[in-house]
Amino acid sequence: MDDPSFPLDAKLRASKILQSCGGQSLGSYSSSQGVSCIRENVAQYIMQRDGGIPADPDNIYLTTGASDGIASILKILVSGEEKSRTGIMIPIPQYPLYSAAISELDAIQVNYYLDEENCWALDVNELRRALYQARDYCNPKVLCIINPGNPTGQVQSRHCIEEVIHFAWEEGLFLLADEVYQDNVYSDNCKFHSFKKVLYEMGPEYFTNVELASFHSTSKGYMGECGYRGGYMEVVNLHRDIAAQLVKMLSVRLCPPVSGQAAMDVVVNPPKPEEESYNRFIREKEAVLSNLAYKAKLTEEIFNQIPGIKCNPLQGAMYAFPRIFIPDKAIQRAKELRMAPDMFYCMQLLEETGICVVPGSGFGQKEGTYHFRMTILPAVEKLKTLLQKVKEFHIKFLDEYS
Amino acid sequence: MDDPSFPLDAKLRASKILQSCGGQSLGSYSSSQGVSCIRENVAQYIMQRDGGIPADPDNIYLTTGASDGIASILKILVSGEEKSRTGIMIPIPQYPLYSAAISELDAIQVNYYLDEENCWALDVNELRRALYQARDYCNPKVLCIINPGNPTGQVQSRHCIEEVIHFAWEEGLFLLADEVYQDNVYSDNCKFHSFKKVLYEMGPEYFTNVELASFHSTSKGYMGECGYRGGYMEVVNLHRDIAAQLVKMLSVRLCPPVSGQAAMDVVVNPPKPEEESYNRFIREKEAVLSNLAYKAKLTEEIFNQIPGIKCNPLQGAMYAFPRIFIPDKAIQRAKELRMAPDMFYCMQLLEETGICVVPGSGFGQKEGTYHFRMTILPAVEKLKTLLQKVKEFHIKFLDEYS
Known part of the structure; x- marks a missing residue:
């Protein structure tokens, strides 16, 4: 703590993280869901980002980058007798993690096309077309959204997100919101709206029913610390028994890298105005x-x-x-x-x-x-x-x- | 480099690792197979451990702990039309990663029993019994060995390893050698022999034919740095086209945590007698x-x-x-x-x-x-x-x- 080359608040932050780690070391296993004080900081971050809408640390899972979280959620949703008939709706163009994970799981990829003529916007009518056609040959269960888009870079309007949530509610789809670029919004007329926030603002009929997993990462934003493989997911309205299966499945891989978890903590708990590192x-x-x-x-x-x-x-x-x-x-x-x-x-x-x-x-x-x-x-x-x-x-x- | 709190050789080692990382930072993605200079050090370590038998850095894959490597190899081996008929032979008692991975892949678990009356030794006759019985209902392709054993703690004799390799050669089985406890041998009359070394010493008929993946980790041994999720696998005689598919599959998750890769480097490249940290x-x-x-x-x-x-x-x-x-x-x-x-x-x-x-x-x-x-x-x-x-x-x- 007396090394002058780091600001005091950075040292205090490091010390707080270490105190939550087994043996006060990043070298110890954490719980499979992630270090609890880091999950609390993630929940706090989400609450602040979403204007006070509560987030429960028990719904937070720290992950080995967002990719690992996305693959895990898809795996838990593609299960049971009829698993090979499970349809997963993804945008086209898409980030190829999705098609690869679907193919690994032997599930069925259901494409919906983004509208290039309209700045790659998502059109709910196109979602509806894709879903109804897919029901002829599979059981579409999951709707994946990438916002801001990869590779397309569009930022969804609040209105569009509301329409998507209403659609998922109407059709009983599990929503998967890949929001790893939430800090990367450049156009003056665009703003990032989290699916979680919009879901809650649409009222209890929605926020007590729609199942949503949203993802964030240390690899993008302004930090780009991708080598640490840090990420989290927040999962709401997942049935308790399924959540128990999810934790069981995650525990097979022991835990996400603790150094990546610490990096995630730094992202969600940045320096405050009164602290030395702030400026x-x-x-x-x-x-x-x-x-x-x-x-x-x-x-x-x-x-x-x-x-x-x-x-x-x-x-x-x-x-x-x-x-x-x-x-x-x-x-x-x-x-x-x-x-x-x-x-x-x-x-x-x-x-x-x-x-x-x-x-x-x-x-x-x-x-x-x-x-x-x-x-x-x-x-x-x-x-x-x-x-x-x-x-x-x-x-x-x-x-x-x- | 002028911080007096670390020995010079540690700083040089850190600097060498960083020079091999993108932007000289652990925060950058590495290649999916892992940082090349670390893979070279792993190959060097294996060669020294195995009395000069060569190891090829191209056969080394850095992994997110050994668990991730084991699950990846099993996934690539359980594929094709007949995948749900694939049998994986595992010891009983076993470390539950194996049963969990097999169940996730919808493959078939084939049990062979370790001999409790004989210090939990592996008996090749029991392997044969298990294999022949399993052929009635599935297609056994992989033989998993845990040496030293988890949870049973036995250390296989060289003779036993030779018998296992001969058996795998005879029956055309892919050998998976979980050797994460290779540094943890305590009994005076026991010694760790790597499957790779024994395979090579058995001659070209074996070492040009038997497919072998062996695993190591930063989580065990004398270091126990499990939170960093570092590990490697060495895969020999894997068909080139399958190796290409393996790299493709691994690349979906981008790369193993680079901090874990660096920890693996420290394990395989420890201080030398002339260096300050050695004593x-x-x-x-x-x-x-x-x-x-x-x-x-x-x-x-x-x-x-x-x-x-x-x-x-x-x-x-x-x-x-x-x-x-x-x-x-x-x-x-x-x-x-x-x-x-x-x-x-x-x-x-x-x-x-x-x-x-x-x-x-x-x-x-x-x-x-x-x-x-x-x-x-x-x-x-x-x-x-x-x-x-x-x-x-x-x-x-x-x-x-x-």
Whole structure:
């Protein structure tokens, strides 16, 4: 405690976490649900974030990153005799964790399409279409939402969230809200609304009935501490017997990494105004977020200057997912090479410029449309150079294949 | 690097690990298979442990503790059309990770019994019996070995390992060697032999054919750093296409916690004689291991002084798994309470003394025999008190129910 290289409040925070750990060490197993004082801090964080709506530490599960939590909840929901008929509704484009987890569980992937023409917004009519069609061949039980979107970067409006919750209530679907980008909202006209908050504000008919699991992570936001594999989920209205099975299942893996749990604690319990670290923390946090916001805008603008590329606003998250026009001759060439056309495009880009982006076919996209996902994480100058190179490549590519 | 509170070699080691991490930070994702310099150190460690037999860093996968590695390998082996007919052979008694993972995968658990009369040794004839009987109703593909044993604490002889490997070769079984207690061997007449080493010493007919995955962890040994969730597996003779699928599957969870990877590095790359930390390291390591050896002997001796308790030598690992005699009247009482008799015994022990041990029925045991598992981790004086209390309880229990 007398090391001058750390501010006092950081040392006190570390000491408080350690006191809650077995043998006062991050090297001890914690309970399978996570260190209790950290779960309490998570509940406190959620309550503050959601304007005072209560959160119960018993509903909080610390996880090995959000991915682990999502996979665990899906596993517990895909069970019983009819498990291989269980349908899981996911957005298209989606983050491929979902399709992979569904495939591992031998469950059935039910796609609903986000509306690219409308900034990748979620349309409840499209949810309804997907659900009703899927009922012909499976039993859809879970509705997955990614907000802010990955790879699409849209931020859902409050109205849209209300519609989704009403739909889940009406149709008896378990809601899974992947909210790991909750701190990454850039557009001035967008705001993050948690599903939990909206659910409670819709009244008791909803908040006592709709089953909801929502996820957060240390890997995104302004912190990006992904190597520690920290995350949590809050699960509400899960039947007590199922919750007991969930804990039993989690306990097979003993516990999430305690260092990741500690990182999660730091995220949900940041320095307060009266504390020594506060100014530095706020300065760094705001610098990171405003820098990302600047790059989000810059990326959208530059992409939209390129003929044959169309990019929706990057309202949130960390990615651009521009639509790219691929000429028929290039599609033909890709077919000859037995490649998806956007994979061919991305491989060409990689080979000619050294820039690595992920083809849209890895995330799913409407047939006949092509995209790629690119992060906006590189430093501004590097990002500018990179976008310039993509521009030159794209123009050359169009030229070559038209 | 100029902080005087850490020895120079520790700082150099930390700096080397950080240099291999993205952004020189444990907070970055690593590759899904783990940080490459750590995988190289693991391979080096295995080579030294195994008297120079080579290990390939490409065969090393860093994992979120050994449990995660074991579950991943089982998942990749239980696949294809006929997956629900896949049999996995496990020892009884077993560490319940195995039964839980098999049940999660909807695979079939094939029990082979360890020989309690013979210090819990593995008998190849019993393996053969279990395999041949299982072939009537499933397709046994994997043979799991826990050496040193958990919960049974036996250490396999070299001869026994040779027989097991020959059996696996003959029957075309995938060998899964859980060797997380490789540093925890206490009996003077026992030595740890790795399956990998014995496999190679049996000659090319074996080492080019038998598929083997072996596991290690930061959670056991003399270090016990379980909260970091560090581990590795070495997989040999896995078909290239399957290895590619394994990496793909692991990549869904991004990467194991990088702090756990770093902890694994420290385990496989300990201080060398010429380094500043060496003396302290050796002193601590030997103190921990000789203390465990003393407690292993002590526990065996005290248990065997109690009428109605019989305890095999604790040759390795961290547990006693004594056989307990439960009188008929107590078995009757347990039945009335709808409890397994050993569960009833353990609950009584807990209520009367505050001591928590795990009933043998949680690990599996021959019908009509009863056991419990107890760790030998408490400090010597505490352990003595604890054993004395178990003794008094047991005598009273026998008295009450006979």
